[in-house]
Amino acid sequence: MIALADLSLRWKIPLRVMAAVLGTALAVTAALVTREYDEMRQNLEAHAKSLARVLANTLVAPVLHDDIWRAYEILQSARDPVAIAPELQADVVLVTDAEFRVFVSSRPRVFPIGSSPASQGGAYGRLRAALMEGKSTAQQVIEPADSAYYFVMSPLVADGVALGHVILGYSKISFLPRFIGLVGRAAFVTLLVLLLIVPVSWVWARRTGAPLLALAEAMRHVPGDLETARLAQLPRSRDEIGQLGDAFGRMVGELKKKEELEDQMLVTERLAAVGRMSAGIAHEINNPLGGMLTAIKTYQRHGAGDPLANQTLSLLERGLSQIRNTVAALLVETKPKDRLFEPADIDDLLILVEAEAHARSVSVVTEGSLDSPLPLPATLLRQILLNLLLNAIAAADQGGHVRLGLTTEPAMLRLSVCNDGKHIPDEQMAYLFEPFASGREKGYGLGLWVVYQIVQQLNGGLTVDSEPGCTTFKVDIPYVKN
Template sequence: MLHNLSFRYKVPVRSSILILVTAVFVTVSLMYRAYDDMRRDLLFNAEGMSRVLVRTLVPAILHDDVWQVYEVIQSAYPAAGADTTLASELIMVLDAAGNTYVANQPKRFPMLSDPALGGPEFALLKRAALQHQEETPAVVDLDLAEYLYLVMPIVSDRVRLGSLVLGFPRSLFLPRFLTIAKRAAWMTLLSLAVLLPITWYWAGRMARPMIQLADCMARLGTTTPEHMRCDLYESQDEIGRLGLSFRRMLAELQEKHALERQIVVADRLGAIGRLTSSIAHEINNPLGGMLNAIDTFKRHGNCEDERTHRTMSLLERGLLQIRDTVAALLVEAKAGSHTLKPVDIEDIHTLVAPEAAKKSARIEWHNELRMPIDLPATPVRQTLINLLLNAVHAVEENGLVRCRVWARDGRLHMQIINDGRHIPADKIEHLFEPFSPLSETGHGLGLWVCYQIVQQLGGDIQVHSEPGSTVFTVVLRYGENE
């Protein structure tokens, strides 16, 4: 379940688990430490107690005064035995044979009885007590035993009279453990109360850039790269770098996408161009024959008849119109032309000026060309005229058209800018097709012709339109490849 959770929650949950685990470990080690300390303190006191007891018990045991022995061991821990429901210290005096001489819990360990009857734990204890020979207290710590034991032999003049056994119930440790556990629980809650908001805040900060990135990447599947606008976190850390890479990838994707579209458009225009030129050629051949036939007929034929003459003229005008149209479609950029000179560009300014004046449009003219350029003048002029006339038509009354022509690095640049209505993105794709529906005046072949010329000159024509500014840019290479 945690697996699919957002980082927003995963991080606080994990840090809470970490805090809990740490608390448990610390508590356990504290308990262990407390147990160790208690055991040491207890045994230290018990050793002193057992030495005193043994000294006191020797004369009583020598006189076989069992009641005095009982009173002595009873006074060592007065609370013991009074309330048998509570765990209390066990003190036993064993005789030399290991049987109970007397114990402070006489009902459980009656005089003369075998302590082993009290359970397996006491059988082991009895053996340990009998085996212990030195006159020093020894700890008997049996696994899973009810008590922790200290045994010490009772010796008088090198004769062993018996053994003293002090037993401390392990359940005495329990309240201390509970106190520690309770304190640890409170500390854990306190640290959770302090740390949880902090980790919550951190997790939020950490997760936000990842969430942004993840959302952005998820949108990539449904949105085209061109329209992606991603608000990403900027930093040098891993997520920042990831964001940067993603943005770079997105940019490359967008570029690739644009290029693909351009190729599609160019392919389509290329196909249309080939189609139109072959149709034009197919039409031109019979058309020339038909015009020749009409000419011959008019000259040598029987043309006195008024109706025949009118019909022939009608046919001739129709055919001539077809020829003009076909000629317009058949763009021949390299038809013998002189080299482009700066003055050719200036001529165009002069030619277009009256058109602009009709709409009171202003033309900003920047001709930076200073030397002749190795490009055929006629097609370049035709392209520039077409683009300028289009621009003048596009602007409103008192609009502005800017034209800049310059050459650099073996390329001629022509840029025509107008502030008229902008061309919507979906129309731009079909802008250079013949009989463009966008053309309100004319037959819609102007841009088609421009495109064909630029293609044939091995150049590039681009359009960029946004409200208030539509830019046509033509770049033509010259010199080295001609």
């Protein structure tokens, strides 16, 4: 039965429902047929008993007067020449005398006058013994176990004395056609009902199974493909399956969140390591660099004369300055003293990016505004927004749109920069904020690294959400009101 246990609910539920429907139908039919059969038997027996009683009463006089012909006529009149119910027709009617010899019978050729019914053998052989057992003046129903006949015997009683018996013999076989007809009718009705119920039950059963199947299908994607699992059509109901679906949805959500968190932590840790390394390298470079630049300055101021040396030193100075700038860019330093971030800073920024936007026919829109200065370092915030806006303008389509969003909350400044155009591919996302990770040919690829460093230093949060046609960088920076 392992095969059955392994069968999909898609089939198992409908099959079980079908089995239940069929079982019920069979049980009901069997019960009805049994009941009908019993009723039929009782009817027949009651009919036979009353007929035997009537015959016994009527036949007393002819038997007493030895009027065989009259008795025979009475037996004939008890026969229905056009049998409406053939099974109610006695197969044979015997009238026996006190010595159990045939006085008259409805079938004189088989049971001639004066013969013994026992000479027919079979069930008739046992009739007399059965007769002796019962009370001689009471009606009896005798059904020999292995006989195709059963008998109803009524005594012929005159003044308390038994003159003989009226014996009605019924063939059980004549009963059969009507019983078969009965079973046939019951089967037909059952079939009709099944014809109606089966399709309905099948559909119901399929519907019952469908939510479970959907759930199972969704579960198969866990943990490999959480996104598909999340988007799966799950049952919406308040029953157990609905609750299961809800729980599953929550679970997938949690799993996804965890996965994202893990990814983010990985990125954060890597960025932190890169930060620490670059800070160390910057420090190690800055020290000798400062000395070298001071030495060159000193030489230029005091020992100038040799044009070749001057030219060479000037070349060295430019190179070293470039190194210092690059290192400075890698190593963002918070100036302890900075002015507040003011609404005018936004206007400045828009002016600053206007030339670039104009060149690419990109429109820049601002949503929200600053009402008052915020206690945040203006230089750093300007750096963040400038980098993000320039990136957005560069990434937007020709003639596209860039949107700058500003929201101030009591202890949080929320910034967002959004552009249309191509989105950032997934494989690039993981390294997006790392230095020199830019996919672009222009620039060093330090813009987002700088933004990241600043946001880190300001204890803020930075998220990026990139879908085709919409890439959004969100920056949340907390501040403390005076």
